[in-house]
Each structure stands twice: as structure tokens, then as C-alpha cells.
Amino acid sequence: MASRPDHAPLKSARRTLVTARRRTQAERTEATRTRILKAASELIRRRGYARFRTADVAAEAGLSRGAQLHHFPTKDSLVVATLEYVFEQAQVQSRRRAAAVNRPRDLIEAVIEDAREFFFSEHFMVAIDIVLSTSTDQAVRKQILDISRKARRPVETAWTEALAASGVPPSLSADIVALTLSLVRGMALRTLWDNDPKWFDELFAVWRRMIKIFLESQHPKARAR
Numbered sequence: 193m194a195s196r197p198d199h200a201p202l203k204s205a206r207r208t209l210v211t212a213r214r215r216t217q218a219e220r221t222e223a224t225r226t227r228i229l230k231a232a233s234e235l236i237r238r239r240g241y242a243r244f245r246t247a248d249v250a251a252e253a254g255l256s257r258g259a260q261l262h263h264f265p266t267k268d269s270l271v272v273a274t275l276e277y278v279f280e281q282a283q284v285q286s287r288r289r290a291a292a293v294n295r296p297r298d299l300i301e302a303v304i305e306d307a308r309e310f311f312f313s314e315h316f317m318v319a320i321d322i323v324l325s326t327s328t329d330q331a332v333r334k335q336i337l338d339i340s341r342k343a344r345r346p347v348e349t350a351w352t353e354a355l356a357a358s359g360v361p362p363s364l365s366a367d368i369v370a371l372t373l374s375l376v377r378g379m380a381l382r383t384l385w386d387n388d389p390k391w392f393d394e395l396f397a398v399w400r401r402m403i404k405i406f407l408e409s410q411h412p413k414a415r416a417r
Contacts, residue, residue, distance in 0.1 A: 225263050227253045232274040237314040241321045246270055268332050271322065275336060278315045279343035286310065290350035299358055300372060300400045303351050307373050308396075310344075311380035320381070348373060360407065368403060375399055 215223070231253035236244050246267045250260040264270035286306050293302055310316060319340060323333050348369055355365035379392050 221263075224255065224259060226277075227255060228260055228263055228270070229274050229277040232270055233278050233315065236271075236274060236318050240314070241271070241318045244271070268329060271318075272332060272335050272339070275315060275319055275322075276339045276343075279319075279339055282310050282313075283343045283347055286347040287350045290347070290354045293354045298400060299355055300368070300403050301396075303355075303369060303372050304376055304396050304400070306347075306351070307376040308380075310347075311377045312383070316380065317384075344373075364407075364410075372399070372403075 228249060232244075232246075232249045235248060235252055246260070246264075247257070249270065250257045253260070260270075264273060289302065289306055293299060319336050322328050322336050348366075352362070352366045352369045355369060356362045360368065376396075379395065
């Protein structure tokens with residue numbers, strides 16, 4: 193009589209695999225929290241802050257209302273956490289771009305495009321809307337401002353270092369990056385009453401030429417390539 197194959201090793205391997213794949217409670221908690229933040233981010237992007245309803249976030253995330261309230265019991269806590277999440281993601285992406293730059297055709301253009309992607313985004317406008325709203329709690333307003341500063345300072349440093357690596361003196365690099373980011377941020381705010389993308393393109397082109405002319409006149413060997 194033929195003996196039946198021994199499946200014990202296979203079952204043991206399966207149990208080991210299941211155990212290895214099982215996430216910790218902390219990992220499950222973080223995954224749920226991220227799903228909520230991604231859903232809230234998408235809703236804010238589509239609807240804006242005025243039409244954002246926390247009751248819709250759970251459905252967007254595919255979670256129960258209770259799960260959402262467990263992590264974010266109030267609208268303010270959810271909005272603040274969502275903007276922090278979005279700004280952190282933008283910071284990581286910007287720093288990667290700056291680190292990957294290697295003698296680009298136009299470094300200043302790279303700084304402008306990166307800043308434009310952030311400052312012209314719906315999420316940045318939502319942050320501005322919250323900060324300027326007369327009904328916004330003072331503590332919430334402060335949190336949003338702190339999040340913005342925390343997210344953007346490393347980006348400014350990364351682009352300053354990239355410009356300095358191209359041959360521009362470090363102190364001058366910092367000034368150029370700060371002025372460039374201020375210009376882009378100002379144009380982004382101007383969209384609130386006068387949104388003219390073509391004109392913005394022309395202004396940014398003028399700014400790039402101005403920087404190049406200045407660098408070539410002051411530091412012939414330090415050019416924003």
C-alpha cells in the first residue's frame with residue numbers, strides 16, 4: 193500500500209510565509225492613517241476647502257466612519273494632518289529633483305518648475321485659504337504655517353546646494369533661490385484674482401534671463417547652467 197505524501201513541510205512553509213507577511217499593529221495603523229490622508233487629499237484637491245466634508249473621506253478611503261474618527265476625531269485635525277502629509281510628499285520629491293540635477297540646461301528653470309508645481313497646487317491654495325480665513329482657529333492657522341515652513345526650508349536648502357555645486361558662490365546661491373521661490377509664490381497668489389499662465393511663463397523667462405545676465409557680469413565662472 194502506497195503511503196500518502198507528507199504535507200507537513202508544505203503546511204509549515206505556508207504558516208511561516210503567512211507569519212512573515214503579517215503586519216504589526218503599528219504598520220496596520222499607519223497604513224489606515226495613510227489611506228485616510230490620501231483620500232482627504234484627493235477630496236480637497238477636487239473640491240477645495242469650502243466644499244470639503246469629512247463625512248465623505250471614509251467612503252473615499254473605503255473605510256468605516258468609525259475608523260476615520262479614531263484617527264482624526266475633528267475636521268481640523270484631519271485637514272492639518274492631510275496638508276502635512278501632502279507637503280512632506282512634495283518636499284521629498286523636490287529634494288530628489290535637486291539631488292538628481294547634474295549640470296542641467298537651465299538650473300534656474302528647474303527651480304522655477306519645481307516651485308511652480310508646489311505653489312500652484314490646489315493643496316497650497318487650500319493652506320492659504322485656511323490661513324486667511326477669519327473663521328479659522330488661531331492654533332490651526334499656526335499649525336499650517338509651521339507645516340509650510342518645515343516642508344519648504346529643506347527644499348530651499350537643496351536647491352541652494354545644487355546651484356552652489358554649479359559654481360555660484362554659496363551666499364549668492366541662497367539669495368537667488370530665495371528670490372526665485374518668492375517670485376513663484378507671488379505669482380501663485382496672484383492667480384486668486386488674475387490667472388494668466390501665458391503671462392506667468394513670460395515673466396519667469398525674463399527672470400531666468402536676468403539671473404544669467406547678472407551672474408555673467410558679476411561672476412563669469414559662476415553661471416546658472
